[in-house]
Amino acid sequence: MSHLLPLSRVAKLINQPRHKLQEVIRSGLLATFDGMVELDELLRMFPDVKWDDDAEFRRVQEIKDKAFAKRVYENVLPDKEVLAARLTELGDEYAAARTLLLHYGNVMAWLDEKIDEFDEEASAETHHALHSVRAFLLRNLAEMPPDALLAQAAIAQERILKVMSAHVTIQPSGHEFIVEGNDTLLDAALRNGISLNYGCSNGNCGECKARLVSGEVKKVRAYDYMMKQADKDAGVILLCAYAPVNDVVIETNVEGAHAIPVQQISAKVKSVEIFNPQMAALHILTPRSQRLRYLGGQSIEVSIDGGRGRYAIASCPCEDRNIELQIPHRPGDVLADAVFTALKAGDTVALEGPFGEFVLDEDSPRPVIFLAFGIGFAPIKSLVQHAMSLELAESIDLHWVADEAGHYQDNLCRTWADALDNFNYVPHAQPDDLDAVLEAIVLDYPDLHRFDVYAAGTAAQLDRARAHFVRQGLPEVRWFAGAIDA
Ligand code: FES
Incomplete structure (x- = not known):
């Protein structure tokens, strides 16, 4: 039976970015089946991958994490209930595989006995044929095929990934992402730069509702929002409160710039970073319950006592509550003066936005x-x-x-x-x-x-x-x- 793997997990397994894998698929060199890749095909296409060495992937991931996704390292393990459910699933798979092996062993022993039985009254020709069949079976059972160890290493890595993470597909947009550690579905989507509808991010507003199409999820954050029975019956969940147990498909809209509402948020200064006398970065932290929804390339208005200005956001939507603005030191600019001379960690800033449609065309695969x-x-x-x-x-x-x-x-x-x-x-x-x-x-x-x-x-x-x-x-x-x- 073929072993099918989802594309996002394959990209992780072969330590390559997803776009590289998509290039290979687009060129027709690697076949996919409903967004899945066959393990045998994968081994054929990437014979040189070292399945027990993910140093290169970790190196890139570390740089990416440092550059823009500040992961909290104590949160790298999944929620304990999710972990228990994934281990149970893995245990069931192991038990099924072991039972099947025992069954094959029994069939082989039975066959061995039957050959002896037939052999007693067999002609010389049948005797030879029966012994050839037995020798063939024993030889092939004893000798592993040459790429079996490779397949074993790949499956082992994929199983570990399956315990530590889950793959999510969004319908109808087709976006895919991996949920790692104890992230909720919403956390992980935002970390992957996917713009979903949400509000409070802590289970009060109900704006992150989505329908679970397939797969299993577990509630990992308590929430107060009262879900209607009809929604419950239709499989609706709160993305900010649930994590996937296994690979899931959810139905929700991925928002474009025009669909993101203008928000007003009172936030705190995290730090001021002076690059040189002309330029500084203002690092802002939004409240846990009121993150700013925006897309890369959009702008916001910032107000502090006596100063106000509109600035392009310099951070990525995947940076969670962290927002970076870059402030040029222009003469007579009250806000810039404050940033360069007075503003400090903990000070309050008012944010309004996002504005603008200078955003990525996410449907374009072009360089x-x-x-x-x-x-x-x-x-x-x-x-x-x-x-x-x-x-x-x-x-x-x-x-x-x-x-x-x-x-x-x-x-x-x-x-x-x-x-x-x-x-x-x-x-x-x-x-x-x-x-x-x-x-x-x-x-x-x-x-x-x-x-x-x-x-x-x-x-x-x-x-x-x-x-x-x-x-x-x-x-x-x-x-x-x-x-x-x-
Ligand atoms: S974002 Fe408000 S309930 Fe999920």
């Missing part, structure tokens, strides 16, 4: 070029991280054309480039001649018609960049621009 002009790096950083968490693009190139604030997060970009083999970072010094820089960039892409380009900068910079990219062959509809204030 992506991100182009940041100066402080346009903030929304681009958010989009890059969001694209990474969704594992969307087959490759990501980041071009950052500096202004007087310089490449103030150069190290972070280099870390991404070191960690991810499909990520390429090209910093450009503050130019005397912007058109010359843009022309040099586009000439590096003779196949620009294949790409999506996301650019953020002033309206003037964006107009000039767009002209160069379109002239070089980029389809106009694949140009996405986010204008920022100079």
Whole structure:
């Protein structure tokens, strides 16, 4: 019987990002069956994978975690009831496999006896045939096929992954993600950059309702929301209160930018990070019960005593309650003055948003070029991280054309480039001649018609960049621009 594995788990097993696996599938080299891959096919396609060595995957995951998903390490084990249910399921599978083996052993012993019985009255020809059959069976039972150890290692790893995590498919969008540790379905979806409808995230509002289509879930957080009997009967659950026991399919909407409501949140300053005299990052923590829903590339309005401004969010929606804004130090800007001189951890800031539709086209599998002009790096950083968490693009190139604030997060970009083999970072010094820089960039892409380009900068910079990219062959509809204030 073939052993089928879901794609997301396969990507983890072979230590490759999902988009790489999808490339292989798109090219027709690896067959899938309803989003599943056969183990034999997998072993044929990736004969060199070391099933007991996940060092490379861990290295990438560590960088990704450090860069944008702050996992709490004491929470890496699943909830104890979920763990118990998964172990019970694994025990049942083991018992069934062992019973089947015992049965095969009994059949073999019976066959052995029968051959002896027939042999007593058999002709010389039948005697020879019976002994050949017995020798064939014994030899094949004693000798494992050459790739059996490989299959055993792959199945062992997959079983461990199945105990520690569960695979989720969302209908009708087709999004997939893995729930690890003691995350709820909502936590895990957000950590994977998937924008679901939710409100309080602690079981009060009912906005995270979704229908369980298949699989089993367990309640891992208490909740006060009163679920109607009709909803219960239809299999509706709260995503913020349930975790999957095994692989599940849920039915809910993945929201686009236009469907996310403007929210007002009173949040706290977590820290201020001064990059240089022109640029600082304001790190904000939203309340546990009121996280900000937004998509990578969107903006929010921030107010503190006497100061207010709209800024592109520089963090990823996958960062849970953590929001980063990048604040340029402009003369006469009260909010920027406060950030650079007075604001400290624990101070209150009022947030309103999100705004804007400069967001990823999640349906596009095309390679992506991100182009940041100066402080346009903030929304681009958010989009890059969001694209990474969704594992969307087959490759990501980041071009950052500096202004007087310089490449103030150069190290972070280099870390991404070191960690991810499909990520390429090209910093450009503050130019005397912007058109010359843009022309040099586009000439590096003779196949620009294949790409999506996301650019953020002033309206003037964006107009000039767009002209160069379109002239070089980029389809106009694949140009996405986010204008920022100079
Ligand atoms: S988000 Fe409010 S009940 Fe789940």
